[in-house]
Amino acid sequence: EAQVTQNPRYLITVTGKKLTVTCSQNMNHEYMSWYRQDPGLGLRQIYYSMNVEVTDKGDVPEGYKVSRKEKRNFPLILESPSPNQTSLYFCASRTVYNSPLHFGNGTRLTVT
């Protein structure tokens, strides 16, 4: 089954403790992206990747890192999480520029 898989689904952590949210897709998509969803703000892009070893900032990249060493994986790294990063995170992928994004099921992160 074609899918985008994120782990974990839920994560509670404390300020400053590094964490990684994994994302993997099995559709051979070149483009991958991370979004965060906050009430009243919709979805905002954090980082994106056009292909392996090619990443760039989205609209809200502060406090996040990503890497794209393999085509299928696009982990999101929070080196020193803070409470304002408490949010619902989505990974997504697509093929060509006008194709729809395929979304993972989300990771709900709480930073205390």
Place this chain on the structure above:
Amino acid sequence: AQSVTQLDSQVPVFEEAPVELRCNYSSSVSVYLFWYVQYPNQGLQLLLKYLSGSTLVKGINGFEAEFNKSQTSFHLRKPSVHISDTAEYFCAVSGYSGGGSNYKLTFGKGTLLTVNP
């Protein structure tokens, strides 16, 4: 820069009534338009998309949307809603976004559709 405005944050309707969720966009280049639906505790699913051609686009679950270039709108409609249509709906626009060739998908803030019995 592109942007999306969903004019209603919440839309309550009764079952079997028609519904329209409004979306306006701005972009300086050709755009591609999408509607996504998010059911509680789930990710986003594509409802429908406009890439080119006919301005009336049909999607899943009986939804349709009409692209109106002159009014820069892409409103979503359904003639008769069901309880199961209760969800949050997001309009999104994809257009070239400068450096890095990022055809970024920009989302509206969402419209919560609540269908009451």
